[in-house]
Amino acid sequence: MVTPHGLVAGAVLNFAKEKFSGDELFSVLETYMRFLTTQNAKLSDTLVSNPQKAFEQVVAAYTQRKFIEPLAKGKDSKTTEKHFLINESKRLNLEYYKNNCIAFFIPAAFTAVAILEKDAFRFSAAELRSGYEFWQDFFKYEFAYEIDNTLEFNVRKSIKALIDNAVVIPHKTLPDTYDITPAALRKLNLFSLFLKTYLESYWIVLSYYKRSRQNSGNAKDRLKKIVARGNRMFKRKEIDRKEALSRVSYQNAVEFFTSKGIKGSDDTEKIQTYAEAIQRALTHLRP
16 A cells, blocks of 8 residues: 555655755655556545645654754744755665565666667557566566566556656557657656665665675675775765665665676676666666
C-alpha cells in the first residue's frame, strides 16, 4: 500500500538541489499521485480521502523530526509558500520511507530511462524494448517483477501511464510512435530518478572490480573494501547520494556482476560494458 510518508520521501529525495519550495514539492506529488491513480495502485485511506491534507501532515511531521528544515520566515506563511532544506544526515530515514512505494514506479522508471537514452524527442515502443529489458535484468536482484507480464506488456503499460500523465504524446499520423515535449522532460526525469541511488551503488561496486584482482579476499573482506571505496567516492563527490552507500545494494550488485562473469579487473570487456551503461544512464538522470 502506498502511504503519504513514502510519496513525500520519494519526492524530496528526487530533488537534486538541497533547497526546494513547497510549491515544487506538491507539484511533484501531484504528478506521482496522478500516475498511481492511472495504475490503480492501492493507496492508503488518507491518500484516497484527502491527499493534500495528508501530504501537509507528513511535511509537518518530517519537519518536526528534522528530516527537512523550513526556511520560510513568519508563522503565518502557508505551507506552499515555504522553502525547505533537506537534512543530509537524515537522508537514510527518508530512504526508508521511500522504499514503501518505490516498487510502483520501477516499470515507469525503466521506461523513462530507455526513452531518455534515445536522446530524441520521438521514439517508438519497439525501440524501448532492448533498453527496458537491459535494466530489468540489471536490477533483478533489487526488484521483484510480475512474471506473468511480458516485456512488451510492461513497456506499453508504462507508455500508456506516461501518456495519461501528459509526459509523452502519441503521434497524430505515425503508428506506435510517440513524442516528448521539452517541457515534459522534467516529468520524465521524475520517474527515472527513482533508479539513481541504485545506479550509484552499482557504480561503486563496479569501481571496486575495476581495481581488484580476481579472488582477492573472501566475501567479508570484499564487502569491507567496497564499503570503504563507497565512502571515499562519496567524500570525493564522485557519487551524489549518501543513501547509495548501502550494504544491501552492494551485495545485490556483487551477486549480479558475479552472475555475469565479472570477478575482477581482468574481466575488462564485461566491466566496460556495464560501466558505460551506468554512466550513460546517470548522465540522463537530471531533475
